[in-house]
Amino acid sequence: MSNHKLKFYPVNNGDTVLITLKDETTILFDSNIRETGKDEDDNQIYDVKKDLLDSLKKKNSNYHLDLFVLTHPDQDHCRGFKKHFYHGNPDNYGDSNRKDDEIIIDEMWITSLLFNSATNDDAKAFKKEAERRRKLWDDNDKNKDKPGNRIRMIGYDGDEKFENVPSSTPGETQNVINSSTKTDFEFFIHSPFKASLITASAEKDANFSSIVLQARFKANASDKNFCTYVLLGGDADHNIWAKIWEVSTKKSNNNEDKLEWDLFLAPHHCSWTYFNDVPYDAKDENKTPKDTSLKILDKRIGKGKIIASCKKIKNNDDNPPHYKAKEKYQNKLDKKEDLIELAKEPKESEPKPVIFKITSQGPVREDTNQQGSASAAAGGGIGAANTRSEYGSK
Secondary structure, three states, X not given: OOOOEEEEOOOOOOOOEEEEOXXXXXXXXXXXXXXXXXXXXXXXEOOHHHHXXXXXXXXXXXXXXXXXXXXXXXXXXXXXXXXXXXXXXXXXXXXHHHHOOOEEEEEEEEOHHHXXXXXXXXXXXXXXXXXXXXXXXXXXXXXXXXXXXXXXXEOOOOOOOOOOOOEEOOOOEEOEEOOEEOOOEEEEEEEOOHHHHHHHHHHOOHHHHXXXXXXXXXXXXXXXXOOEEEEEOOOOOHHHHHHHHHHHHOOOOOOHHHHOEEEEEOHHHHOHHHOOOOOOOOOHHHHOOOHHHHHHHOOEEEEEEEEEOOOOOOOOOOOOOOXXXXXXXXXXXXXXXHEEEHHHOOOOOOOOOEEEEEEOOEEEEOOOEOOEOOHHHOOOOOOHHHHHHOOOOO
């Protein structure tokens, strides 16, 4: 494959993002795989599972995903795991699993909240699989680092149940995916913070614990600089983003560049929680966006775009998505159309994934777009090279 690619699936209020690197490494960021058919508004539900199978590589006739990143265990971020992904010893994957096209996850990234807040069947299945993999590390099993058994804890392990498992904490960079070191791609880990995980465990609010990452891409492994930055943050609210801003901009950390973005996945499905407390109309101060949330939006590079992974955004009281949040996002973009509603692409009655390929000038829209050609919808586009020269010191 000649370019890295990002595919944002239309999954209503939920997240499902597939990153495919040039070497065909596949990374799935959350899962909201619904049953196909028509939704409540009589629009076609996109067949995410079929598309995943078309996108993944096979090993020994079995479908494999290199990495699954579960930001937090809410249903709209892990829906479909129990049915569509294999859980168990990869050596026991058999004909029945193959018949159902169950996908083997070579490596999974989780947070400790999964073990305190698995309240739906998919999260419970995810938890059971994570515990199986953890035990391999506790027992120092010879197969613990075999594809299908790999696991990484992101953030603080409050109960120290995963002390033997590989881990990464906020402020760290990770470029080893499924035991393969990448020279043209890496994640910078922003959260979850220890305090956030403790609060989430106490208050049963999984959003507090969301994994927040900056994905950093090079067009070529030999390039000195990264060419594209993508912020992915699950359902993290304004409090978490404020902490991320505080930590990243601290002089001793010098990580402000880790907040830059060409593509930004609107947190919590374009809800108001990124900007302030909810309900929006409960207090006058709730209607004023937090300064830190706006500052992060100001870290946009070039003709950056915001992705709204949610149902159609209407001018009503829904939250998520929230109409006033949409307006605030649009105010930070060159054009209103640079906020991409996945529920309306390319048409509302039959939405399809929005796909970006990574070029030396930034992300370029690749999927068919009813509003214009792919080049016209580019994340970089005309003048992008000059824009990126401002960041050449990275």
